[in-house]
Amino acid sequence: MMIQNEFHREKYILTWIDTEALYPRFAMLNMLKKLKELAEAKKMFVEAVFFDFEGTDSKKECARYARYVDLISQVNINGGCLETIKEFFLEKINDNPPELIVFPYCSKGIHFASTIACELGRGVINGCVGVKLREGDFVFLKTLYGEKVMLQVLPLEKPFIVTFKPFAGNLERKTFFKEKACVEEKNVKFLSRKLKNRIKLVKKEKLSQKDRPVDTEVTFYGGTGLKTKENFKLLKLTAEKLGISISVTKDAVRKGLASEENVAGVGRRKIFSALTVLFGVKCTYENLGCIKSNVLIGVSENDQDPVFNFVHAKIIADPSEVLKHILKELE
C-alpha cells in the first residue's frame, strides 16, 4: 500500500522503519529527520519501507512516520520471515538502485545491512552517528576512541550501506529530554519517579535559549579583539544576512561589549557547528573548550595570538575591517 506515490526525483535514500528496534521510537524519528535534511540538501527523496508482520492494518503507525519521509511503503508479510524482507530489498535495489541505504543500528538492522552488502559486493559502516556530503560524496561520521571520525567506503560506488546510531556521542538526547520535560510538565503525575526527579533537575538548571548548544553548520564567534559594541553589532548583522548563528566570548560579555544571550564558553553553551570563524578571539583554554567544530578560521590583528596554533586558516587583519568587507560584498 502506498501512502504517497507522486515523486519524480531520481536519486533517493532507502531506509527501513523497524518499530521493534533497539532504540525507542523517538530515536527512529530523529534518524528520519536527519536523513530528510540530508536529502533536501542534495535534492533527493527519502523512501521508507514499513513491514507489517502481523497482518494488522497499521495505517496509523505509518502515518506517524510519513511526515518525516517523502515516500513510505507498507508491506504486509503476514507469515513471512526475515528472508522475505531481504528478498524484497534486493529486488527493490536491483530495480532502481538508491544512493544510500540506511538501517537502524539494531540486531536486525546490522544483519540486513551486511547480508545485503554481501549480495551486492559492497561495504558497510555500522554504528554511524551522522552522514554528510563533502565534495559530492557521502562521508560517514563515527565515534572511534571517543573521537568523531569521518569515514569513507572505497571504491566510491553506489549504493552506500550504513547502519545509523542516532544518539551515540552527541547532545541531542540531552536536549530531547530537556525539551520533553518542558512539554510534558503538565503530565508529570503520569511519569515515573525517576523521570520526575530528572525534570526537577532540569528545572534547576534554568533552561533558556542561552544554555542550548549551537548546532548550525556555521558559527561566527566574536571575542574582545572586536573592541567596540558597534563591531559586535556588525558581527550580528553579517551573521543575520548570511543566515548563520553567532556566539560571543564570556570575556566580551564581562566587559559589556556584547549581550549575554549569545554567550558561549566553558560552563556555558558549546558550539557544535562544522565551521567556526573566530573574530578577535585569542583562543585561551576557555574559548577552545567550548568549540567542537571540525574546521576553524581565525581572524586576528596580532600574528602572535595563540589562536593561530589551532586554526586551519589564518587571517591576519583587523576583524572589524574584515566584517565591513564581507558586508560590502553581500550588499
Place this chain on the structure above:
Amino acid sequence: MKVIVCVKIVPWLGLREIDLKIGEPLMINPADREALEAAKEIKKRNRCKVITVTVGPKKSKDVVKRVLSMGAEEAYLVEARENDFYPRTTACLLKKIIEKIGYDIVLCGEMSLDWRNSQVNSSLAHMLKIPFLNFVDRLKLDGKNVLVRQVFENRAVWLKAKVPVLLTVKKNVFKPQLPTAWQIAEAFKKKKVRVFKPSDLGVDPDLLEKSRYIVKKAHFPLERRQKAIKNLEEASAFILEQVYRFKSGS
C-alpha cells in the same frame, strides 16, 4: 559438539591509532574474550570441544597461544597478508577454515575494538548460510537446539534455533577470567597453534580480491594553510566561500 570461537587480534588499546596495518604490541579483542568465556560456560554443562579460529599476521602466534591458556583446547591461525585484513576477506578465510574443522556453534564477539564495525560475524553467517543471532545475553543448549536471550532497552526475548548457528555475545555480560601463570606456562609448552595459509585452504585469490573494500578516514575538507591571508578582499572572499560551502553541505 564443536564450539568455534572467532578471535580477532587487535592493536593494543594504549596505541589509540586507527590503522588497519597491525603494528605491535597486539592483544586479543576484549569482546572475543567474552565470547570465549561464553563457550567455556557451554562446556561446563555439555560435552563439547572449544576451538578458536583467528585470521591474523605471523606475529599474532604468541597472542593466539594466550587464547589457549584461557581455556581453548585447539587454536587455528590463518596467516593472511596485510592486504587481507578487511571484513569480507576475513569472513571468507574464516568460512574456509571453519568448514574444514567442522562446527555446531560459532561464537563471535559483538564488535572489534579497532574499527567497531561488527561486520565479520554477520557476513560469516551469510556465507555459511546458518542462522545468525546477535546481542546474546544468555544461552542454553537443549539437545540440538540453542536457546538464547536477547535483551533490548525495554524487553528481553528468548529465541530458539537449531544448530548449526552463529551467535554474537553481548558486551559486558560474560566477564573473562584471567589465566593463571601455570595455565599460561602449560599453554606455551604443551599446546600448539595450527597455522594455515590461504593457499592451504584452497581460497580463490580472485574471490579475496573481489571481496576487498576499504573503509578509510576521509580527507579533511579544508587543509591547513601555511601562509596567512593579509589582504582584506581576499580574506572576506575566502570566508564567504567557506561559509557557503559548509551551508550547502558540499
